[in-house]
Amino acid sequence: MATAPRVGGLADVVFDHADSEPDRVALARKDEAGHWQEVTSEQFRDEVMALAKGLLAQGVRFGDRVGIMSRTRYEWTLFDFALWSVGAQSVPLYPTSSAEQVFWMLHNADVSACLVEHEDHAMTVGSVIDRIPGLRKLWQLDRDPVAELTAAGAHIEDDVVHRHRMAVTPDAIATIIYTSGTTGRPKGCVITHANFMAEADNVVMRHETVFHSKPGDEAATLLFLPLAHVFGRMVQVAAIRGRVKLAHQPELAARALLPDLQTFRPTFILAVPYIFEKVFAAARRKAEADGKVGPFDKAVEVAVRYAEALEHKAFGTASGPGAALRMQHQLFDKLVYSKVREAMGGRVRHAMSGGSAMERRLGLFFAGAGVTIYEGYGLTESTAAATANPPERTRYGTVGIPIPGTTVHIAEDGEIWLHGGQIFQGYHNDPKATDAVLHDGWFATGDLGALDEDGYLTITGRKKEVLVTSGGKTVSPVALEERVRAHPLVAQCIVVGNDRPFIAALVTLDPEAVTHWLAMRGKPEMPPSDLVRDPDLETEVRRAVVAANTLVSQAESIRTFRILANQFSEEHGLLTPSLKLKRKAIEAAYSVEVDALYHT
The missing domain is CATH 3.40.50.980 (Rossmann fold)
Structure with missing residues (x-):
């Protein structure tokens, strides 16, 4: 420590x-x-x-x-x-x-x-x-x-x-x-x-081996996270303190970011799940456009199974990939995985992800493709990461174990409490808000979570975001939203249902994915108002909703949904700068659409 x-x-x-x-x-x-x-x-x-x-x-x-x-x-x-x-x-x-x-x-x-x-x-x-x-x-x-x-x-x-x-x-x-x-x-x-020293030095000490693409080479990272956000600032401080070559890229958009990844060629990156989703979606769209979506999807399955086998081996529950799986993996490494790595500059073998939850399957795919993503968890109040997956025993779908010097406690109501040298001093000029979250050095995060038998933390929701239907059913929307959002055509999903008879959802579309989807099916470009009523597109989104509903009981499932013509944006006050949903603002802006979900 x-x-x-x-x-x-x-x-x-x-x-x-x-x-x-x-x-x-x-x-x-x-x-x-x-x-x-x-x-x-x-x-x-x-x-x-x-x-x-x-x-x-x-x-x-x-x-x-x-x-x-x-x-x-x-x-x-x-x-x-x-x-x-x-x-x-x-x-x-x-x-x-x-x-x-x-x-x-x-x-x-x-x-x-x-x-x-x-x-x-x-x-x-x-x-x-x-x-x-x-x-x-x-x-x-x-x-x-x-x-x-x-x-x-x-x-x-x-x-x-x-x-x-x-x-x-x-x-x-x-x-x-x-x-x-x-x-x-x-x-x-x-x-x-x-706070910054404790945070950065413990992250560097625990993960220094993954900063390199191979032993002995220089460590280099391209910082494209907003420096106004604590995650970006932690990366900046950790890179300078940890002797990691640091470069900057001002745009999160793939069209600007991907060329700089190609020219700077970092050895590892730190990002939010959105970036990895974009890299994966772009690779799959290219495969479909080239008429190779079948082999690509097969490569994805092999990568996921290969990473799962290695995960089981790390935790001592199996012996690792068998000979046949290793051969399939080796074949697809040349055909598919190397191209995914090349999209990130070619040298990236490790990455860290935070800011929001990453779907387990996506993490497994990247690990199987040769880029291990270590998911972590933290807040501004904890100077970024409080937990992270350790390099030698990554459990995909969790946010890992406490970083050195940090303690995690789950309160009786499921709230995550944190203690450590990186916990902030309080809210400026707001003693009332400070007293509400700091208790004898412990920070009450407002997030809900669970620790498994090995001490790995899984985030299950946020206390203030838990929905309670008019029938008294308590629903945490995050897992449902993440699963719906895993569909290539879906950009965003917000689950609603507070004081309503059942759970419903508003869904927005990814324009690039939709353009590709239309082209592959020989459909003409159409205005968003017509697009959201296309029965084939609605069927695709329904598949995403059905997949999400497999995670929960029937009483917690999404009964109906509405596809919106426009994405939620920061400019309209519906997203935070770190791309989190502003739930109250969205429900207010789309109150007519939400009401319609319950009166059709």
């Missing part, structure tokens, strides 16, 4: 690494031509130092809070470590936040300066700036504030930054990360330098 140091803060490692390995490649960034340029430990240290001096020159002081509103990019990491070098605190803002959300976070955190990515963000902040009198500085990334700040601080001695850095203690606040607000106004989670 790794424990946080007794002295120092997160920026120290940048300076330590530059002293011990100045020429080691620490990061990579794209130049204007789109080519990856290497950044050594020494170069990164020098850039952090120059920016830190500029921040001091422009009035940022020890303990000040600075907002960062940007997509995932190199400069975010640079600003984070420069701010920590002078004892300041970063406050991430999602790039898609509304003006009112931006106001609330900047005001609540008492931010004195803000970094935004471009003009639109600047206008969003500008529209509320008169209500935030403490906000004195606004920098815009597309106007090269790094050069401006570097020039402004050129006259300041390095020792001034070092004195600030040496004054940072592990219990000092590193950042205030606001929750994504699925159940109301976002709350600011106060996370210290010690």
Whole structure:
């Protein structure tokens, strides 16, 4: 188990690494031509130092809070470590936040300066700036504030930054990360330098072997998760502390992400299930378009059986894959699995997944295809991962065992409680909310779960999301939604039924999958309003619903569903920035459609 140091803060490692390995490649960034340029430990240290001096020159002081509103990019990491070098605190803002959300976070955190990515963000902040009198500085990334700040601080001695850095203690606040607000106004989670150190160092210590594609090679990861989200920030800190070459990609969309995976070629990635679902769906669509869907589906079955056999062997319940299965697996490795790995750059052999549940079968397929995905679980309040599957004994469909230094307890009502060095200090300026979830160092997560005989955690739902029908039946919607969403044509699914006579669902479609499905069946493109009434498409979605219903009793099953013409989007306030459903907002926006489910 790794424990946080007794002295120092997160920026120290940048300076330590530059002293011990100045020429080691620490990061990579794209130049204007789109080519990856290497950044050594020494170069990164020098850039952090120059920016830190500029921040001091422009009035940022020890303990000040600075907002960062940007997509995932190199400069975010640079600003984070420069701010920590002078004892300041970063406050991430999602790039898609509304003006009112931006106001609330900047005001609540008492931010004195803000970094935004471009003009639109600047206008969003500008529209509320008169209500935030403490906000004195606004920098815009597309106007090269790094050069401006570097020039402004050129006259300041390095020792001034070092004195600030040496004054940072592990219990000092590193950042205030606001929750994504699925159940109301976002709350600011106060996370210290010690919280990040305990989290990142234990994850690195437990999983360092999986950062490499083969023993002895360099470890490299492409970070495409939002840095405004705790998962992305943990990856950033862990990569810098763990000497993992780090690059950034600002878009989660497959069309932008996949080319960068090809050129950067990471050895492992950290992602949400959505990414792995997209990679799998794209591979299957290509196979179908090439007239090879039969062999592809056979390859999937072989991969799943092969991974299951290895899983049984790891837990001592069977001897592993038999000779015939090994031969089939070897054949499909050349024909199918190698192409799936190539879509992720070719070197990825391991990945970590969090943010939401991954279907067991999908995890088994990727493991059988040569990319083991270690599913984990955590929250903003636990500085990301509290549990993760261990490399040597992965149990697919679970979120693993506690990471070193963490304890998991299941309360009498099934709620998951967590204890460890990464548990946050509380909600900023909200003692009532803090007292509701922190109990003598234990954090009551609000999530429901169960531990099996080997200590592996399975998430079964969320306390506030449990539905109670008018007949008194209690239903956790998550497992049903995940199974419906496993169908290639389905993008999203929300299960409804609170105070209603039975359970029903609203379903949205994946446009790429639908376009492919229409083409393969010789059907013409049609407007969404006609598409949702297509009887063949409805039959496909019904299959997904029937498959989901096999997980539950008849009283908990989805009785009816409605296909919607448009997806739930963050822009319309129906998804959080981490792509979680805002249930109340969706039910309000689609109240007519929900009512119709019960009056047909």
